[in-house]
Amino acid sequence: MKYDFTTVLDRMGNDAIAVEFPTSPRGFQPEGTKDGYSIIPMWVADMNFMTAPSIVEAIQKRAAHASFGYFSPREEYYDAIISWQKRRYHVDITREVIGYENGVLGALSSALAAFTEPGEKVFLHGPSYIGFLHTLESMNRPTSVSDLVLDDQGILRMDFDDIEKHFEEDQIRFAIFCSPHNPAGRVWERWEIEKFVELCLKHNVIIFSDEIWCDLVLNGYQHIPTHSVSEEAKKITITAYAPTKTFSLAGLVGSYHVIFNEELRDKVRKVSSATHYNGMNVLSQHALIGAYSKEGEEWLDELRQVLTENVDYACDYISRYEGIEFVKPQGTYMLYLDCTKFLEARGTDIEKMLKYGWERGVIWQDGRPFGKENSIRINLGLPLWQIKEAIARLEKKD
Ligand SMILES: Cc1ncc(COP(=O)(O)O)c(C=O)c1O
Structure with missing residues (x-):
C-alpha cells in the first residue's frame, strides 16, 4: 500500500x-x-x-497564505466535484446544479422545510440512521417507516408493496432514501432504485437521496446515483453528497447538493440561504479540492x-x-x-x-x-x- x-x-x-x-x-x-x-x-x-495526504497538503498550502477574508467558491471547487462525479459515477453534472451545504442533515432540514409541513409524515426505511430520526423529530415531522426485509438469498431488500402502502396510507409527499444504506450497509442495485423511483413518481413523492456513503462501497460493488436512473428521476430527486464521510473531514464541515430540477433547486436554496447560516469555510473548500484530486x-x-x-x-x-x-x-x-x-x-x-x-x-x-x-x-x-x-x-x- x-x-x-x-x-x-x-x-x-x-x-x-x-x-x-x-x-x-x-x-x-x-x-x-x-x-x-x-x-x-x-x-x-x-x-x-x-x-x-493530498487534503493535508491542500489545507496547509492555503493556510500558509495568512489571510482568510470573505470569499466566493472558486471554479476549481466546482470543477473538482464535476470531475469526481464523472470519474466515479459516470454522470455529467454542471455547475448550476451544485450547491454548497454545511451538512447533509442541514440539506435535509432545508428540503423538509421547503416541501413538507410540520406534523406531516415523512417516509424512510428501517432501520434508520439516527441523524434522520433526530432531524425529523426536531422539525416535528413524524416518521412513516417501511422496514427492509431479508430475501431468500439473505439480502436486505426494500419491501415495495409495503412502501406503496405507507405512501398511500400516510399520504407521503417526501421520502428519505439512504444510498448506500446506513446502518444496513446495502449498495442498491439499479433495478431496486428504478423501482423505488417509479413508486415515488406514481405517488408524487420527492426523493431526498442521501448519498454521503457513496464513495465507500466495498470491492465488487458500484454505487448508482438515484438521479441517474432516468430523466424522470432527475426531476424528483434532491441528492446530498460530501467528502466528509469518505475522507473523515466532518470536523471541517462541507457537503453539497445536486439538484437538476430548477423548481426544487430554487425552493431548497431559498430556505437554506434565508438564515445566512449556510456558508462555506475556505479551508474546507481546499480540503474538498485535495480530496477529489487524483491522489x-x-x-x-x-x-x-x-x-x-x-x-x-x-x-x-x-x-x-x-x-x-x-x-x-x-x-x-x-x-x-x-x-x-x-x-x-x-x-x-x-x-x-x-x-x-x-x-x-x-x-x-x-x-x-x-x-x-x-x-x-x-x-x-x-x-x-x-x-x-x-x-x-x-x-x-x-
Ligand atoms: C446516512 C448519513 N447521512 C448524513 C450523515 C451526517 O452528515 P453531515 O455531517 O454532513 O450532516 C451521516 C453521518 O454518519 C450519515 O451516516
Missing part, C-alpha cells in the same frame, strides 16, 4: 469525540472504561485513519481495499458466534448486529453486553436508537490490528 492505514494518531486532546467524549445521547449510558484499557473507537461514523482518489481506492478486508475479517469472526445475526455490508464501514438469540442463550441483556465492551475500551454503539431491539452498531473504519485487539479484549475472561 502506498498510503498508511495502520498508524493511529493520538486523537485524545485533538478534537475527536470518537475518543474524547464517547457518550450516547440515547439508549445505553456508559460508565467508562476499566483502568488500563485504551479506547478503541468503534461507534461514531468517522474513521481512525489519517486522512489523505485523493488513489487513497480512497486503497481505503476501500482496507475496509473490504476489515469487513471480511469481522464478519468471518462474528459468524462463529451462534445467535448473533447480521447481514454482511456491501458498503459503508458499519456492521449492524442483532444479538437477540445470543443474549437469550446466555440469559443476559443488551445493556450488559454493551457495558462488557465499554469496560474493556471497546467503544461500540447501542444499535437500538437505529430501530432494532438488542442490536449493536460497530464501526470498522480503523486499522485491522485494532479490530483484532478489540476482539481479543472481548474474548478475554476477566
Whole structure:
C-alpha cells in the first residue's frame, strides 16, 4: 500500500469525540472504561485513519497564505466535484446544479422545510440512521417507516408493496432514501432504485437521496446515483453528497447538493440561504479540492481495499458466534448486529453486553436508537490490528 492505514494518531486532546467524549445521547449510558484499557473507537461514523495526504497538503498550502477574508467558491471547487462525479459515477453534472451545504442533515432540514409541513409524515426505511430520526423529530415531522426485509438469498431488500402502502396510507409527499444504506450497509442495485423511483413518481413523492456513503462501497460493488436512473428521476430527486464521510473531514464541515430540477433547486436554496447560516469555510473548500484530486482518489481506492478486508475479517469472526445475526455490508464501514438469540442463550441483556465492551475500551454503539431491539452498531473504519485487539479484549475472561 502506498498510503498508511495502520498508524493511529493520538486523537485524545485533538478534537475527536470518537475518543474524547464517547457518550450516547440515547439508549445505553456508559460508565467508562476499566483502568488500563485504551479506547478503541468503534461507534461514531468517522474513521481512525489519517486522512489523505493530498487534503493535508491542500489545507496547509492555503493556510500558509495568512489571510482568510470573505470569499466566493472558486471554479476549481466546482470543477473538482464535476470531475469526481464523472470519474466515479459516470454522470455529467454542471455547475448550476451544485450547491454548497454545511451538512447533509442541514440539506435535509432545508428540503423538509421547503416541501413538507410540520406534523406531516415523512417516509424512510428501517432501520434508520439516527441523524434522520433526530432531524425529523426536531422539525416535528413524524416518521412513516417501511422496514427492509431479508430475501431468500439473505439480502436486505426494500419491501415495495409495503412502501406503496405507507405512501398511500400516510399520504407521503417526501421520502428519505439512504444510498448506500446506513446502518444496513446495502449498495442498491439499479433495478431496486428504478423501482423505488417509479413508486415515488406514481405517488408524487420527492426523493431526498442521501448519498454521503457513496464513495465507500466495498470491492465488487458500484454505487448508482438515484438521479441517474432516468430523466424522470432527475426531476424528483434532491441528492446530498460530501467528502466528509469518505475522507473523515466532518470536523471541517462541507457537503453539497445536486439538484437538476430548477423548481426544487430554487425552493431548497431559498430556505437554506434565508438564515445566512449556510456558508462555506475556505479551508474546507481546499480540503474538498485535495480530496477529489487524483491522489485523493488513489487513497480512497486503497481505503476501500482496507475496509473490504476489515469487513471480511469481522464478519468471518462474528459468524462463529451462534445467535448473533447480521447481514454482511456491501458498503459503508458499519456492521449492524442483532444479538437477540445470543443474549437469550446466555440469559443476559443488551445493556450488559454493551457495558462488557465499554469496560474493556471497546467503544461500540447501542444499535437500538437505529430501530432494532438488542442490536449493536460497530464501526470498522480503523486499522485491522485494532479490530483484532478489540476482539481479543472481548474474548478475554476477566
Ligand atoms: C446516512 C448519513 N447521512 C448524513 C450523515 C451526517 O452528515 P453531515 O455531517 O454532513 O450532516 C451521516 C453521518 O454518519 C450519515 O451516516
